Amino acid sequence: MFEDALIETIKRKQSKSKLAMLPVAIAAHALVLGVVVVAQLWAVDELPEPSIEVSFYQAPPPPPPPPPPPKAAPAAKTPPAPVVKAPETQPVAVPEEIPKQSSGSGAEGGVEGGIEGGEAGGVPGGVIGGVPAPTPVPEVDEAPIRVGGTVVAPARVVYVPPTYTDIARKARLQGMVIIEAIISKQGDVTDARVLRGLPMGLSEAAIEAIRKWKYKPATLHGRPVAVYLTVTVQFTLQ
Secondary structure, eight states: OHHHHHHHHHHHHHHHHHHHHHHHHHHHHHHHHHHHHHHHHHTOOOOOOOOOOOOOOOOOOOOOOOOOOOOOOOOOOOOOOOOOOOOOOOOSSOOSSOOOOOOSOSOTTOOTTOOTTOOTTOOTTOOTTOOOOOOOOOOOOOOOEESBTTEEOOEEEEOOOOOOOHHHHHTTOOEEEEEEEEEOTTSBEEEEEEEEOOTTTHHHHHHHHHTTOEEEOEEETTEEEOEEEEEEEEEOOO
C-alpha cells in the first residue's frame, strides 16, 4: 500500500509539473512560429526596377537667313537728244536800219543797259550801294592776374588821402589797413576788399580813398592787363 501511495504521489507531482510546463511550451512554440513568419517576410525578393526609356529631343536648326534683295539695276542713261540746227536762210528783204553794235564798255557778264542802282565799272553780282563795313568785335574783359614774373606792376599816379573819422580821432586810434584791389587795364580801381582792417570806420574810409586813386596800368609783354594789387593805407595822428 505504501508503494501505491508513493507511486500515486509521484504521478500527481508529474501531472502538476506537466501542467506547469504547458504555458512555457506554448510560448516557445509561438516564439518559434513568429520567428519563422518574420524570416519569411524579410526573405521577400526585391522587385526589379522597371526600365525607363529616355529619348532626347533635339530642336530643329533655325531656318537660314533670307537671301539679300537683288541689287537694283542701274538706271539706263538717256542719251542727250541731238541738237538740230535750223538751216540758215538768206533774208528776203534788206532791212531799212542796221542794228547798232554795243560799245563794249560794259563789264563782262553784265546786264545790257545796266541795273537799277548799279554803277559804271561795278562788279557783276556785287551789293548795291557797296559792301558794308565789318561789324566791330566787342572787346572781352580778361580776368585779373597776379603781379609777378613778366607782369609789370601798376604805378600810382593819383593819390587821395583817406579821411580820419571823428570817433577814431577822439579815440587816438592809429594803424594800417591792408586792402586787395583790382586795377583795370585803364588804371582804375574797380574792386577792393579788406584783408586786415581797423575799427571805428577806418577800413571803410580806406576803401573810399583808394577808389579815387589812379594808376598807370600793369603790362604783360607790353600789353595792358588787369591785375590784383595789395594796397596799404596808413592812419597816423599828427
